Amino acid sequence: MAAEVMTVEVATATAAGMKAIGAGIAVGMTGIGAGIGEMAIGSAAVGAVAENKDMFGIALVFTVLPETIVIFGLVVALLLMFQ
DSSP: OOOOOOOHHHHHHHHHHHHHHHHHHHHHHHHHHHHHHHHHHHHHHHHHHHHOGGGHHHHHHHHHHHHHHHHHHHHHHHHHHTO
16 A cells, blocks of 8 residues: 655645635535525515515615625635635
8 A cells, every 4th residue: 555645736736725615615605694694684675665665775775785794705715715
C-alpha cells in the first residue's frame, strides 16, 4: 500500500476546493432561508394589500427584507473566495 504524500499543490487545491464549498453553502443556505421567510411574509403582504391598498409600501418593504440576508451570504462567499 503506497503512502499518500501531501504536496504543496495538493494542499493548495484542497484549500481552494474547501473555500468554494464554503462559499456555495453560504449562498445556498441563505437563499433557502430567505425563500422560507419570504413565503410567509409574501402571503401576509398580499392579504394585507387586498384588504387595504394603503399598506402596499409597508408590505413591499417587509417582502424585500429577507433578501438582505442573501446579500449578507453573498458577501461572506466573496470574502471566502477572495481571501
